[in-house]
Amino acid sequence: MITEMEADRIYNEPKILTDKVIKWRWNDFSGSYKLKANVITKKTSKNLDLHGVLRNNKFGFVLLYQNCIRIRRFDFEERHYNPDGTLITGPHKHKWHQEYEDKIAYEVSDIDISDINQAFHDFLDECKITKKGRYKDLLIY
Template identity: 40%
Template sequence: MVSKVSKDEIDELYYAPKVMEEDWHWRVDGPNHTGEGRVRVLGHDANLVLRAWKRRRYGFCLLYKSSKIVRRWDDAIHTNPDGERIEGSHKHYWEPEHEDNYAYPVDDITTDDVDQAFQDFLDECNIEHRGAYTAQKELTDA
């Protein structure tokens, strides 16, 4: 059974202060680097998941109930359901009719440093990271 989520519920989770207590480690997964961490929403019983990926490009998403995008950022070409084409850095947001298929262009997340972009995304999503961070640049390719 697919659970219904309202825009108000997603927006409340997005704007609420959040904490990620655990350490962040980038994992080598073939030619990709990936990461995942649990995010606690302060003042709510909801928990979110932060996921990240990097290959040639990188991106981040904040998930609710394992599949509902609270926010997603990436740096690829995207076409909105209304036909608007976005080339480059953009954020996806959730809305009932199209879920996370709409995006808008942004310039507040760096596109040339994945470690800084990680922090930019945390800041944008109001997430305080209290754990240690293993920089992606410290990894070697598999």
């Protein structure tokens, strides 16, 4: 596990998507579109993963450290209950917390939920990630 301070340091560090082509792929098993890309921090060279999913017109993105620590996550889901019972309605983000991991969420309005491709770019901007390669728009949304 890492501390909130460590997670915040990783989150705030400039990062780059290293894949030459970033594209969505259909997954028959889950019945969803999935995206996976490699990310590296510019200063400390930490390896991260960026995942995206689109299922039933709802989507989300997550920036992972060590394949399991969710540094930052965006969910289009309409409802989320925080550990203290607070209900979050509408799109929200999760931030890493050393006690609650990514169970604490907060409402957001800085990601364009009307277009998954724009939402992807908004999430990259928020996480300080630049693209090295091309991004292929998901056209079925």
